[in-house]
Amino acid sequence: MISRLIIAVLMLAAAALPAAADDLPSWAAGPVRTAILAWVEAVTDPGHPDFIPEPERIAVFDNDGTSSCERPANLARGFHRDYLRDMARRGEIDGEAMPLSAWIADDRQALRDFGYREAYDARNAAFAGMEVGAFADSVTAWVARNRHPRFGVPYTELYYRPMAELRELLAAHGFQVWIVTGSTQGVIRAISEAAIGVPPERVIGSFSMMEYRVDEKGTGQVVRAADQVSNTYEAKPAHIENRIGRRPVFAAGNSNNDEPMSRYALTGERRGFALWIHHDDAVREYEYDRSTNRIAALVQQKTDAHEVSIRRDWVRVFPFAGR
Amino acid sequence: MISRLIIAVLMLAAAALPAAADDLPSWAAGPVRTAILAWVEAVTDPGHPDFIPEPERIAVFDNDGTSSCERPANLARGFHRDYLRDMARRGEIDGEAMPLSAWIADDRQALRDFGYREAYDARNAAFAGMEVGAFADSVTAWVARNRHPRFGVPYTELYYRPMAELRELLAAHGFQVWIVTGSTQGVIRAISEAAIGVPPERVIGSFSMMEYRVDEKGTGQVVRAADQVSNTYEAKPAHIENRIGRRPVFAAGNSNNDEPMSRYALTGERRGFALWIHHDDAVREYEYDRSTNRIAALVQQKTDAHEVSIRRDWVRVFPFAGR
Numbered sequence: 242m243i244s245r246l247i248i249a250v251l252m253l254a255a256a257a258l259p260a261a262a263d264d265l266p267s268w269a270a271g272p273v274r275t276a277i278l279a280w281v282e283a284v285t286d287p288g289h290p291d292f293i294p295e296p297e298r299i300a301v302f303d304n305d306g307t308s309s310c311e312r313p314a315n316l317a318r319g320f321h322r323d324y325l326r327d328m329a330r331r332g333e334i335d336g337e338a339m340p341l342s343a344w345i346a347d348d349r350q351a352l353r354d355f356g357y358r359e360a361y362d363a364r365n366a367a368f369a370g371m372e373v374g375a376f377a378d379s380v381t382a383w384v385a386r387n388r389h390p391r392f393g394v395p396y397t398e399l400y401y402r403p404m405a406e407l408r409e410l411l412a413a414h415g416f417q418v419w420i421v422t423g424s425t426q427g428v429i430r431a432i433s434e435a436a437i438g439v440p441p442e443r444v445i446g447s448f449s450m451m452e453y454r455v456d457e458k459g460t461g462q463v464v465r466a467a468d469q470v471s472n473t474y475e476a477k478p479a480h481i482e483n484r485i486g487r488r489p490v491f492a493a494g495n496s497n498n499d500e501p502m503s504r505y506a507l508t509g510e511r512r513g514f515a516l517w518i519h520h521d522d523a524v525r526e527y528e529y530d531r532s533t534n535r536i537a538a539l540v541q542q543k544t545d546a547h548e549v550s551i552r553r554d555w556v557r558v559f560p561f562a563g564r
Numbered sequence: 565m566i567s568r569l570i571i572a573v574l575m576l577a578a579a580a581l582p583a584a585a586d587d588l589p590s591w592a593a594g595p596v597r598t599a600i601l602a603w604v605e606a607v608t609d610p611g612h613p614d615f616i617p618e619p620e621r622i623a624v625f626d627n628d629g630t631s632s633c634e635r636p637a638n639l640a641r642g643f644h645r646d647y648l649r650d651m652a653r654r655g656e657i658d659g660e661a662m663p664l665s666a667w668i669a670d671d672r673q674a675l676r677d678f679g680y681r682e683a684y685d686a687r688n689a690a691f692a693g694m695e696v697g698a699f700a701d702s703v704t705a706w707v708a709r710n711r712h713p714r715f716g717v718p719y720t721e722l723y724y725r726p727m728a729e730l731r732e733l734l735a736a737h738g739f740q741v742w743i744v745t746g747s748t749q750g751v752i753r754a755i756s757e758a759a760i761g762v763p764p765e766r767v768i769g770s771f772s773m774m775e776y777r778v779d780e781k782g783t784g785q786v787v788r789a790a791d792q793v794s795n796t797y798e799a800k801p802a803h804i805e806n807r808i809g810r811r812p813v814f815a816a817g818n819s820n821n822d823e824p825m826s827r828y829a830l831t832g833e834r835r836g837f838a839l840w841i842h843h844d845d846a847v848r849e850y851e852y853d854r855s856t857n858r859i860a861a862l863v864q865q866k867t868d869a870h871e872v873s874i875r876r877d878w879v880r881v882f883p884f885a886g887r
Contacts, residue, residue, distance in 0.1 A: 417765075440619060451803075453802045453824055460831040461824060486767070
């Protein structure tokens with residue numbers, strides 16, 4: 242009990258530390274960095290009118306395109322493409338039939354024509370019966386074998402350095418950091434703890450339903466079921482409520498997919514804060530702008546929401562050298 | 565960063581502390597208390613072959629009948645009964661029609677005859693459209709107004725003292741403590757943090773689906789949807805996987821409802837441990853034995869699973885005086 246008390250006192254002391262001048266070193270001096278530091282200082286200062294008690298300091302980060310590079314294809318897409326291809330080679334699925342053939346060919350137009358919802362459902366169903374540990378092992382094996390086509394690094398090194406610093410800053414100030422992603426939950430969980438220190442229970446993604454079964458030795462196992470639930474757009478705040486049970490006060494996203502959870506963070510009783518990561522740096526990363534009109538409009542409307550221009554606001558983009 | 569390092573070192577020191585003689589003071593000296601302390605010491609000792617790394621120290625506790633008294637009716641049942649009765653008085657629902665009439669009358673035979681699954685679905689549907697914060701406020705208001713019929717204390721004081729000590733012991737040794745309950749998630753979450761220090765994100769219960777909407781002022785809100793998902797029997801380990809993403813190594817339950825998650829904890833690669841709380845003390849609490857044959861059989865089969873006889877193993881049952 243005494244040691245727990247000491248820990249609690251030290252955690253309070255850590256939470257009360259002012260944002261130091263060497264915080265966020267990969268962020269360029271300017272209005273966005275200044276706004277982040279000012280907000281963190283305000284909401285963690287017990288004497289400030291915007292103070293947020295520690296249990297309510299919930300921060301949600303989108304994964305692909307917000308925390309990690311998603312171009313030309315994200316980790317989940319690459320993993321599924323190759324795993325389905327191998328299943329087809331082993332004769333476990335028919336790799337010539339739609340929509341699995343389009344997943345294997347990474348033919349996005351064909352997937353769109355088929356219907357994304359149905360295509361995702363069919364992809365998830367192909368994994369039905371797979372034990373969850375075996376699924377995670379398949380993901381880490383894929384990560385170990387593959388490199389990003391342009392940067393030549395493992396997919397776990399594509400996490401943006403400025404966003405890692407931001408997560409660390411928030412965690413040091415008593416925030417719970419969650420990843421809330423449209424990507425497959427089991428894929429991101431397989432790498433998140435090692436890659437960015439976010440444990441599996443803090444990852445909310447599009448998820449396969451699960452089934453419990455007992456094998457002939459009496460061992461309990463959880464296996465993937467055929468059905469899946471998407472974690473995109475309005476489903477993000479709905480799942481945040483079901484899983485976290487509190488309204489976040491910080492959200493970071495990069496597309497309209499993240500507008501609902503960003504609005505949710507910005508419109509509670511506490512002073513919320515939101516960032517829109519805008520991909521405008523073709524030299525160091527990628528330049529693209531599909532499906533950003535809603536989140537851009539939100540950022541324009543709200544004082545505590547900011548556009549992050551990668552070109553302007555990030556001194557460094559990646560942990561590896563040269564970017 | 566330095567303060568975080570100090571905290572980490574102290575947490576390691578706390579985790580390495582041996583189980584002290586004054587741990588679990590409400591547990592009687594005997595084989596169960598000894599087994600708990602020996603297991604905790606073994607799995608948290610880095611030099612022991614059964615050592616479990618801290619991120620894998622997941623402990624799941626059932627709520628009703630395991631962590632808290634559930635007789636004659638649990639908190640969720642009392643809250644729903646009275647809230648539906650008030651809705652009927654206000655003319656918001658038809659309180660004369662089945663199955664809501666049976667919920668209001670707390671007529672379990674009528675609910676069983678109607679079909680529990682359909683009855684629970686109808687009960688959840690009555691709350692459709694209610695904002696999640698308003699639901700939580702209704703629960704805490706009910707708790708403030710009501711007392712247990714026999715013990716005369718608020719429902720938040722019905723948490724068993726020995727189980728509270730056990731949760732504290734586990735937390736002090738680096739375990740994550742989760743509540744995994746068949747009760748309504750939103751009900752238990754509304755009181756768990758204040759009552760037993762378990763924050764909402766660590767409560768997995770039977771849950772209402774949620775919907776996100778934006779009101780005319782542009783405020784994002786999450787409201788309850790009509791559908792609900794039960795968290796009972798085999799659904800417990802399935803939801804544990806979806807929410808926690810790891811196999812627990814400790815489980816406590818009191819009925820067959822908890823057999824799957826207890827078996828799941830006991831049959832992983834790590835040395836798991838399970839407790840079955842057996843209600844055999846009519847003097848200080850209640851004596852009842854419905855639906856316990858499967859969990860009793862599991863406890864008989866497994867070395868690291870134990871029956872807790874309330875009469876024999878608990879020196880004190882409740883935090884209030886005299887029991």
